[in-house]
Amino acid sequence: MSVARQSASQHASQPHSLAGAGTLSVRELSKRYPGGLLANDGITLEIRSGEVFGLLGPNGAGKTTLVKQIIGLLRPTSGQISLDGYDLVRDPAQARQLVTYLPQSSLPIDSLTLRQVVGLVGRIRGGDRAMVHRRATEMIEALELVPWADSLGIKLSGGVKRLVGFVMASVWPASLVILDEPTNDVDPLRRRLLWQQIRRLGRQGVSVLLVTHNVLEAEQSVDRLAVIDEGRIIAQGTPSSLKAPDRRCLRLRVNLIPGVEKPEIPQICRHHTLVGRRLHLLIDETDAGDAIQWARASIEHGIAEEYALGAATLEDVYIRLIGRDDALEMMVDRRGDA
Amino acid sequence: MSSSAIEMSTSSLGPMMKRRGLVHWLRSYALLVEWEARSLRLLLPLAIVAQILLGAGLAIGFGFLMGEIPTIEAQFLATGVTVISMITVGLVLVPQIVSQRKYAGIYDYMWSLPVPRTSSVAASLTVNSFIALPGMVLALLVASWRFDLSLQISPLVVPAALLTLVSAASVGFALAHAISNPLLTNLVTNVLLFVILLYSPINFPPDRLPGWLASLHHGLPFQHAANVMRAGLTEGLATHAGESFAILAGWAAAAWIITAWVVGRRP
Structure with missing residues (x-):
């Protein structure tokens, strides 16, 4: 209860x-x-x-x-x-x-x-x-x-x-x-x-x-x-039950440099979304090391500015369910932190 | 303030009972009149000044237009400008206020309150009608002074003024709710103002109009509003006042029925 x-x-x-x-x-x-x-x-x-x-x-x-x-x-x-x-x-x-x-x-x-x-x-x-x-x-x-x-x-x-x-x-x-x-x-x-x-x-x-x-x-x-x-x-x-399918997943957020093309997405990525300059990749937690390597390489090649790795959130579930990048775009716009 | 205080007071809220009937209607009406009056607090002084200027301005302005005029025409004019100042509140100001509120989405909130919607409309009409009173009285005083008239005021003026105000405001309210586009509402109210000022037998007797227009006006509320006011302000100038009261009341009732239907419907 x-x-x-x-x-x-x-x-x-x-x-x-x-x-x-x-x-x-x-x-x-x-x-x-x-x-x-x-x-x-x-x-x-x-x-x-x-x-x-x-x-x-x-x-x-x-x-x-x-x-x-x-x-x-x-x-x-x-x-x-x-x-x-x-x-x-x-x-x-x-x-x-x-x-x-x-x-x-x-x-x-x-x-x-x-x-x-x-x-x-x-x-x-x-x-x-x-x-x-x-x-x-x-x-x-x-x-x-x-x-x-x-x-x-x-x-x-x-x-x-x-x-x-x-x-x-x-x-x-x-x-x-x-x-x-x-x-x-x-x-x-x-x-x-x-x-x-x-x-x-x-x-x-x-x-x-x-x-x-x-x-x-x-x-x-x-x-x-x-x-x-x-x-x-x-x-x-419940939020937990909706996140259950992504329980063993992590989210890699990569901030791209303005004006650059979207980079090629690595094979380890299960799902990705581009919102403005922010690229979100959903990965299996066992692939964390490879994901960090890929993000570092993106920074070194002048594609990205920074990255962050964290637990998958309800936001990832939401985007997956809606199946459209603009779903998050609208949310981010409303929060004013795009 | 501790959270426990909030918990305590919330736990003592009574369960929501079904509240209906006349007592509920009257209680809702009283509270909504307070809300309406406070809501129009910023607009009220300006609206009253505008009404006073309109009423007094009409009396003086028509005087320039017509020059020296016989007593009968002067009585028509003096009583007519008071009616125009009242009708413009109902048919111009009320629809514009309602349109603006509709546009802002305010009725989404107001219609979600646990009050009969007719009490909400009645509260709005009450406060908006009040705006017209100072302008009406001053228009009458200025016109009497300008044309050197002594009016014969009888108690009949009270129901006449109330019926005129309520019917005009009811029609204005129904108009604004029935028309979904605020721009169209503004257009209609402007055309109405034009018709009222120039083509309605308010400041002059209906027999000066072409036959077809006079017949049309016999069914419209404007000349009857002027007639009932004349019955309350002059002696011998108003004819068939009873019929005019009845027609005006019919317009008020019809507008109320339309308004009640429009505000009560669930699209």
């Missing part, structure tokens, strides 16, 4: 605990837009109570379409969605009661302060003023947002706005919190605090559906994840 679920069951004994709620079941869900685009194609997944579930996929894979159907903004073409036993396709108003949502798009916070907007959202979600205020204060302090607590939204940076959005989605959660790219533009320090808060939601028995491009961060923070591409779930499981 995961830590999250252990904590959830501990909370179950407390009065008014949320634990036990938050089981989302999506069955054979398809969505075809009026123009003919099949954005979701028979998606089946389940999120258990208190689980932090990651949804990874390149742009246009169908992630936001899936989320909008769960929250009741879009009507599925076919399939079922249920949460805590409620049929959310038939009763979208119930979806809005049970699910809180941080969208990727703008939030209506420009003319309000963090405290004001979080207070309003908490009360709209059914909290009483004093409790909402207390919980908002706790979250603002935990995310180190105190300096901006009384600033108007229009004056906040993009990263702080995302954190405000997270507090809005989490200040009075119900069964499921959906976070669409919560870490976008957030600085590394607060990103860590944010992940702690996301994990804490899970420990409190609130399920979290996390839509992200940030595979490496997701690897550290989710209990399970699904990879979606072209509207279909192509893999699902």
